[in-house]
Amino acid sequence: MHLLIRKLLHPLRKESRMASQPQLEMRRPHLDHIPTIPLPDGYTIRPYLRGDEAAWAAIMNECIGSNWTAERCRQSLTSKPQFEPEGLFFAACGEQPVGTACAWRNAVEERQIGYVHMVGVLRAHRGKRLGWAVTVEVLNHLKRRGFSEAHLLTDDWRLSAIRSYLGVGFEPLLTHESHPERWKKVYEQLGGDPSPHPPPPQGEGEQP
Secondary structure (H helix, E strand, C coil), rough: CCCHHHHHHHHHHHHHHHCCCEEEEEEEEECCCCCCCCCCCEEEEECCCCCCHHHHHHHHHHHHCCCCCCHHHHHHHHCCCCCCHHHHEEEEEEEEEEEEEECCCCEEECEEEEEEEEEEEEEHCCCCHHHHHHHHHHHHHHHHHHCCCCEEECCCCCCCHHHHHHHCCCCEEEECCCHHHHHHHHHHHCCCCCCCCCCCCCCCCCCC
């Protein structure tokens, strides 16, 4: 009986360990040679406009968690001192926002490391490189603002997103003991060889 219980609990323990692990981190060590991603016919990229919170929440509800609302968007994003309206981008089909990515920083005074934050595309519009396109817009914004590198956080199972991040110049960054093995598995699923990079020494780009 005890053996049966252990077998039943094993996947739950594994799931619990995964939930307790930090997200994967990626780094683009410079903001040179940012690629150009052509948009499909009928799509455009635009920055945030006042009142976009509801559209942003709808995208998040399909991509990152649930229970997003316009008010929650204001509380967690657009009312924060780090938020810059010109750094939140939407991919739009006609007038309808269908994808998004946001430039972010951990502190208002941060001027070296910028983040590509909250990237998502509605299911009906995936497979068109819209995630690539909004990510590139954020990178260009960070470059204009004088940042020297870009980081992002992602999850092991977001393989399409990871493929797009690799495609625009990001590379794995090892910041946790679990990362080497997890990146190895990610690359196996993507059909490539891992080349993760340890975090730079203090004073050369790593956050304290």
